Amino acid sequence: MQHTKTYKRTFAVLILMLLLCFFGNISLGSVSIPFQDVFNGLIGNATENESWRHIIHEYRLPKALTAIIVGSGLGISGLLMQTLFRNPLAGPFVLGITSGSSLGVALVIMGASVFGSTLAGILVSKWSIVIAASLGSFIVLLMVLILSNKVRDTMAILIIGLMFGSITASTVSVLSYFSSAEELQQYIFWGFGSIGNLTWHELFILFVIYAIGILLSLVSIKTLNTLLLGENYAKSLGVNVKTSRLLIIITTSLLAGTITAFAGPIMFIGLAIPHMTRQLFNTSNHKILLPAVFIFGAIIMLICDSIAQLPSSDLTLPINAITSLVGAPVIIWLLVRKRKMMF
């Protein structure tokens, strides 16, 4: 008795594509490394050229793994938000998570000149940016959570999140008005997003928090499916809507907050991946959609990163620009073809 499609073949193709993109991503770059050597390098065998092994181990492998974490993590947090708010325009940014991170980073980079000596002593290192971004998204999340306990309506939370976004955006504008050109440039570079700068140690920390987020999202699968009916129906099916909502918001913040902290605000992925996946799988059932978004997000991010590396050249384009350039036309094309945005 098979009433619900399991999409085994589509999943098999996707996993194959993921592996292909993973190896492709590692072999492409300013130096082109043949597939055979990539494979040898990965399993620890000797490669034709010792520097290739170094490139693979210290640079390309962590970058490819980061791409997988970023793509799948942001995709899943987008999916959670779209279902929770039953709004196709929702993404990780709606709760103000990304803008919270931006504010934290802006305060660290540009705050020094505005507030003078108080913050000037802090070294603007990568760790201080990561901590500032995490703190920023955490504080915004905390405020959204406190307010969401007072507000019954889920749509109101959406608006509150967007308002936090506006507040932080304008604060950043005010800060940038007073800051020096160098600081502004540093902030803008952070805003471009980057997945290539993570050391193994940083990657490990990112992975641990990300893994917790993914596990929490798995726990929510059943609730997410009932939420498709609406909150009152979910309640009538025995779901504790308030607790589940809290869990979903926390999961999203963990995923999107940490990823933004380490990789910068990666635009578009969180919003677009769930839609692209839904077009591919034509279902809203989260038991299928969640793993599909996971794999698909990772694939798209690997492809975007490969493009950003501009194979065989020394240039690297900002990943943020690529995710939008690649993805936005795809979404427009899908919408025009299907004429409808399902969620």
Place this chain on the structure above:
Amino acid sequence: MTKNKSHIVLKTQDLTIGYTSKKAKTVIASNINIELHKGELVGLIGANGIGKSTLLRTLTNVQHKLNGNISINNLPLENYSNINLAKVLSLVLTEPLGSKNLTVFELVALGRQPYTNWVGNLAVEDFEIINQCLLQTNIDDLKHKKCYELSDGQLQKVMIARALVQDTDLIILDEPTTHLDMYHKAYILKLLQKLAKETNKTILFSSHEIDLAIQLCDTLIVMTKDTVITDQPCNLIEKGTFNNLFPKDLIIFDDKTGSFRVKK
């Protein structure tokens, strides 16, 4: 008809419903005493704004009562946890579905959620119950269709099937016949009558189709400005309850036909 009077599924005693704000209590209706038995089809009728929805929301624990008692299967409503309430009470609401990108089967299967494991996997008996309910509601041929492909009448049947699948003693429907044409109004109510008989579940629905409700229901709950009366339709006609349902300037109730007509 031999009805087991001893098994009362839903009972209210001196129930007062309404709203509480910070300062004042707004009482919508009070002294509500209802007893609904197993296998009964019960219609809740009354004019717009009289408090039908408030009563249903209170009975389904969406809204708090102001006073009195509500019990389901002899257990006070407030003693039920969310999940246990979901096993004795299922709902069909007027609110639109959050997403219609589910197949009919997937949507109906969601009714098994209170019984399934943490990811919601369906067991063999779940499949059996779902298939049986699809047959009972005559939507077996629709099960692979997406919900956005359905007409309003079909969707209503699907929502009823979903409630049925939840396997509860009591099903409450909030105005299940709105937006439907005359044929489908009768069809849905007739279906509810059949389901109440076949499954021995108690089905309570609010409706504005008074003439249909009079013909099909075992019991009617009539809400007027001052009182809430529960009785069999024929008794209510004899007592002249329907004459007080609406302001008398426009329409009057005709005892012989059991329906309203416009005053000439």
